[in-house]
Amino acid sequence: MFRQKKRMFATWRIALIATTLALVLSGCSKQFEVRGPDAPKPWEKTAAEELTHYLELCAEGRQVAVGWRSAVFHVGDTAFARSKGLSPSSFKDEEWCVKSFGRDVVLAGGGTRGTLYAVYHFLEDDCGVRWWMDGDEDVPSAKPLKFDTLDRCGKPFFLCRNIYRFSTSDPRTAIRNRLNDNGDSPIPAELGGAFTYGPPYLAHTWDKYLPFDKHGKEHPEWYALVGGKRIGGQNVAQMCLTCPGLTDVFSRCLDEFIAKGEADAGAKGVPAPRIYDISMNDNMRFCECTNCTAATAKYGHSGRQLNFMNAVVERAAKEHPDLLFSTFAYYYSEPPPSNGVRAADSVVVRLCNTRQNMAASIFDEDNRFMHDQVLEWNKFAQNLFVWDYGITYGKGKGYPVPNEPYIFEKFRFYADNGVKGFLLEHEDPGCSDMYELKYRLECKAMEDPYQDPGPIIADFMSRYYGAAGGKVLEARRLLDRLRRERKAFITWFPTTGEFNFLNDEDLVEFERMFGAAAECVKGDAKLEKRVERAYASIRRLTEFRRKFGTKHPPENGVADKPFFDFPAREKGYTLHDGDNVGYVKDPDFGDPLEGGETVVRVKADGDASYYDLPFELGVYAVADRRGVASKRWEKPLGTGYRWYSLGKVTLPARSFYFYATRKWTTQLAISLPGMNGGTFEVKALVKFTGPRFFPGSTEPDEIRIARVIYSPMD
Numbered sequence: 247m248f249r250q251k252k253r254m255f256a257t258w259r260i261a262l263i264a265t266t267l268a269l270v271l272s273g274c275s276k277q278f279e280v281r282g283p284d285a286p287k288p289w290e291k292t293a294a295e296e297l298t299h300y301l302e303l304c305a306e307g308r309q310v311a312v313g314w315r316s317a318v319f320h321v322g323d324t325a326f327a328r329s330k331g332l333s334p335s336s337f338k339d340e341e342w343c344v345k346s347f348g349r350d351v352v353l354a355g356g357g358t359r360g361t362l363y364a365v366y367h368f369l370e371d372d373c374g375v376r377w378w379m380d381g382d383e384d385v386p387s388a389k390p391l392k393f394d395t396l397d398r399c400g401k402p403f404f405l406c407r408n409i410y411r412f413s414t415s416d417p418r419t420a421i422r423n424r425l426n427d428n429g430d431s432p433i434p435a436e437l438g439g440a441f442t443y444g445p446p447y448l449a450h451t452w453d454k455y456l457p458f459d460k461h462g463k464e465h466p467e468w469y470a471l472v473g474g475k476r477i478g479g480q481n482v483a484q485m486c487l488t489c490p491g492l493t494d495v496f497s498r499c500l501d502e503f504i505a506k507g508e509a510d511a512g513a514k515g516v517p518a519p520r521i522y523d524i525s526m527n528d529n530m531r532f533c534e535c536t537n538c539t540a541a542t543a544k545y546g547h548s549g550r551q552l553n554f555m556n557a558v559v560e561r562a563a564k565e566h567p568d569l570l571f572s573t574f575a576y577y578y579s580e581p582p583p584s585n586g587v588r589a590a591d592s593v594v595v596r597l598c599n600t601r602q603n604m605a606a607s608i609f610d611e612d613n614r615f616m617h618d619q620v621l622e623w624n625k626f627a628q629n630l631f632v633w634d635y636g637i638t639y640g641k642g643k644g645y646p647v648p649n650e651p652y653i654f655e656k657f658r659f660y661a662d663n664g665v666k667g668f669l670l671e672h673e674d675p676g677c678s679d680m681y682e683l684k685y686r687l688e689c690k691a692m693e694d695p696y697q698d699p700g701p702i703i704a705d706f707m708s709r710y711y712g713a714a715g716g717k718v719l720e721a722r723r724l725l726d727r728l729r730r731e732r733k734a735f736i737t738w739f740p741t742t743g744e745f746n747f748l749n750d751e752d753l754v755e756f757e758r759m760f761g762a763a764a765e766c767v768k769g770d771a772k773l774e775k776r777v778e779r780a781y782a783s784i785r786r787l788t789e790f791r792r793k794f795g796t797k798h799p800p801e802n803g804v805a806d807k808p809f810f811d812f813p814a815r816e817k818g819y820t821l822h823d824g825d826n827v828g829y830v831k832d833p834d835f836g837d838p839l840e841g842g843e844t845v846v847r848v849k850a851d852g853d854a855s856y857y858d859l860p861f862e863l864g865v866y867a868v869a870d871r872r873g874v875a876s877k878r879w880e881k882p883l884g885t886g887y888r889w890y891s892l893g894k895v896t897l898p899a900r901s902f903y904f905y906a907t908r909k910w911t912t913q914l915a916i917s918l919p920g921m922n923g924g925t926f927e928v929k930a931l932v933k934f935t936g937p938r939f940f941p942g943s944t945e946p947d948e949i950r951i952a953r954v955i956y957s958p959m960d
């Protein structure tokens with residue numbers, strides 16, 4: 247009995263020694279541990295998985311210590327966090343916290359995304375992980391991680407942080423960078439869902455509430471009276487906002503959409519939509535009935551819209567105090583209201599920044615319109631959102647726009663003046679100028695516009711380009727300086743001429759600078775590719791100049807001095823009107839044995855009256871928003887190709903484009919250094935066919951444009 251007892255004691259003692267030894271050993275190896283709640287929510291599960299995944303990559307041998315002991319992470323709504331007073335209810339929505347108590351580290355936050363943000367902050371700020379773009383991340387090389395204490399918390403500044411990249415963009419990149427919506431690519435429950443719009447859609451929704459096609463016959467009185475007729479539809483006309491009873495009909499639809507929004511979200515396990523949109527259709531035709539006209543005279547277009555909006559949402563706002571309801575100040579409703587109208591507290595007014603100089607500061611004279619628009623509207627609405635642009639479209643898409651020094655001050659200005667949310671269109675990561683840097687700055691500015699962007703840019707340059715970072719930064723600074731000194735105005739739909747602030751010598755210098763940058767990272771394929779992408783926007787401009795840049799020598803019957811030549815075969819035109827305008831080969835032009843040369847064909851056989859005579863050519867100044875020259879021809883100058891001359895035109899110093907037809911469906915938004923500000927004869931080589939232009943003709947109705955030239959006159 248005694249002997250047996252002694253033996254048991256010995257066994258117990260050995261076990262104790264072994265356990266102690268194991269504890270000491272584990273204490274030495276500092277292997278981290280991740281603990282979550284007993285029944286984790288989908289986003290808590292993701293937060294714990296992401297934490298484990300990245301720590302396994304960057305913590306050598308899973309060694310993470312806080313003080314001298316291995317770290318235990320408590321992710322989300324855990325008993326430990328609760329014991330320290332850090333339960334979900336102690337946080338505001340999206341608030342996050344990284345806090346150590348000895349070896350125990352709480353990573354938790356409010357709402358469905360706070361815990362994720364805590365994990366991502368810890369990984370980014372303390373462990374050095376960077377998420378540049380989908381599938382493009384940098385994790386520091388593995389080493390044992392050691393922290394003395396951890397104590398940081400925060401909450402994103404702006405309520406709605408949405409960057410539209412492309413329709414299938416990875417929502418994980420958005421959440422990792424603390425955005426809370428991701429364009430058209432929804433954020434699923436395992437990533438905490440989004441701050442998002444409920445049905446029917448996020449913009450231009452009037453016709454989705456009451457489609458004209460469905461109700462126009464039975465209720466013509468709901469729709470705009472234009473030219474004596476009740477018309478409607480998304481691209482056709484607006485609604486009759488003073489129509490008695492219309493607000494009630496809208497309110498009932500809104501109730502249904504809210505119910506649907508909540509049911510859909512419940513089914514997906516994501517938070518319910520936070521905002522519902524009720525905004526004008528995407529066209530310029532407002533109601534001209536007596537009551538609407540009188541209301542507009544008294545309150546302005548925006549005032550008439552807000553009176554309607556406030557009435558529509560009144561009941562829903564009382565029943566759902568957490569919800570917001572958005573509308574637009576857009577086109578004719580951009581000016582703020584008069585005679586005491588203001589947006590109800592639950593109403594969000596969205597301003598659209600389409601007139602900006604993309605490359606300049608919000609405080610630049612070029613951007614006074616948006617600057618003043620924000621200041622003005624802040625007096626009439628408690629909630630402003632901005633629909634803004636990080637991309638340039640049109641002919642100048644993918645060309646250099648050195649605006650990274652001004653991103654933060656713009657968001658800071660928005661923050662100072664009542665703006666609470668954004669939809670930022672920044673599409674086309676593959677082509678847009680310095681996409682990863684700008685996306686990073688945009689995400690950071692939306693999270694905290696008051697932080698210093700200098701270290702963020704410096705960190706990006708050194709982490710993203712390695713040894714080439716300094717040289718890339720130098721080139722970008724030069725680009726910004728040249729843009730400022732030469733006062734270039736880059737619109738959101740730039741013409742190529744807007745990049746004429748860079749002359750051909752500058753382009754050679756940039757080629758040299760980026761060449762030197764590439765030299766610094768030679769042999770590192772990943773960094774070489776990144777430097778190549780940093781140069782891509784300037785390379786694109788350089789290639790364009792090589793294609794169009796040389797003046798054409800004098801040509802008999804066309805011009806007696808060297809001139810700028812834009813033949814359609816180079817396909818540099820911008821064509822609007824769907825399939826009615828396109829490129830074809832014309833045996834009447836160029837070498838018939840080759841099937842002719844490529845020209846622009848405008849099919850004029852439809853009922854589009856703007857293809858009727860007179861035929862028009864003109865030049866439009868984009869940045870100055872005014873016509874510069876135009877001329878109309880009552881009939882063709884004859885059959886076959888003929889020169890149609892605008893005569894002597896002094897081209898705008900800033901951007902412009904040439905256009906053809908009365909609907910401007912063929913445009914040439916190209917200009918080269920030496921053109922802006924100069925005086926030229928501008929003419930186009932055009933051919934007309936068909937009965938629309940030559941009665942009795944059996945040919946198809948068409949206008950063909952083979953060439954546009956600018957021939958110097960000074």
Ligand SMILES: [Zn+2]
Pocket residue numbers: 470471485486487488489533534535536537538539
């Ligand atoms: Zn009306």
